[in-house]
Amino acid sequence: MKAENAELRLFVAGMGPRSTQAVADVKRLCGKYGDHCRVEIVDLYQQPGAASEAQIVAVPTLARERPLPRRQVVGTITNIDHVALSLGLIPNRASGAARGTGGE
Secondary structure: OOOOOEEEEEEEOOOOHHHHHHHHHHHHHHHHHHHHEEEEEEEOOOOOHHHHHHOOOOOOEEEEEEOOOOEEEEOOOOOHHHHHHHHOOOOOHHHOOOOOOOOO
C-alpha cells in the first residue's frame, strides 16, 4: 500500500531570523522527506488573511494540510526527524543507506 503524499504549509511572518531559520529547516526536511511531500511557504505579511483562514495563532507554524487529519507543529522545527514523526512523514528511499554514509 502506497502512502499518500503530504501537503505542507509553512507559515512565517516576514523574513526575520526566526522565519529565515524555519525556511532553512523546511529545506532540510524536504531534503530527507521531500519525495513524499509538497511545501508551500506563506508569508503572513504578504497574505494576512491566511492566518485567520488557517487558524494560525503563532509563527512559525508548519502544517500538514493533507492527508487528513490536519496536523501542525508550532515554533521551532530544527529537529526535523521529530517534526517529521509528528506530521507522519516518511523518509525518502535514498536518505537511509545511500546518503550520508561516507564510504563505499
